[in-house]
Amino acid sequence: MVILxxxxxxxxxxxxxxxxxxxxxxxxxxLVILHVVPEEGDEEGAREEVTEIVRSAIGDLEGVDLRIMPEQTRRDLPTGRTANHILQVAEDIDPDYIVIGSRKRTGLGKILLGSVSKLILSNAEVPVVTVEQKRRAEA
Known part of the structure; x- marks a missing residue:
């Protein structure tokens, strides 16, 4: 049994x-923790930052499968590449739940489509737990 x-x-x-x-x-x-690095992103820098976030949240990485995955351009993914990569990993590892963050949006932001969390919520084949993700200034 797995949580992604x-x-x-x-x-x-x-x-x-x-x-x-x-x-x-x-x-x-x-527990599998996944971070998708944007196409032009710094994979090593992302690994360091994500590792620090995980350590600050739960202490150590013992028993945690931390995966840093570079985003790739795929013609079959017209939108939401990051979300689609997350969903692909979910399909590969078959988790029982997916846990994601979601930022509060106001006004027009609630209407606009395309956020990673919205695409995952709409397309995941397993239950999705959303956690309010504070903005950097609030963290």
Whole structure:
């Protein structure tokens, strides 16, 4: 049994890691934490930042499968490449739950489509737990 937590490099996603770890611990499940590095991103820098976020949230990486995955351009993914990569990993590892962050949006932001969390919520084949992700300034 597996929980997949997808996070970004924002320290505000610490709550996502904490929630995923709490669920994994309470249900005796494996925890996979995934970060998708944007196409032109710094993979090594992302690994360092994400590792620090995970450590600050749950202490250490013992028992955690931390995956840093570079985003790739694919013609079959017209939109939401990051979300589609997360969904592909979910399809590959067949988790029981996906845990993601979601930032509060106001006004026009609530209407606009395309956010990673919205695409995952709409397309995941397993239950998705969303955790309010604080903005950097609030973290």
């Amino acid at each position: 937590a997808a996070i970004d490099r924002d320290p505000g996603c610490k709550g996502v890691v904490e929630t995923a770890d709490d669920l994994a611990t309470s249900m005796d499940m494996e």
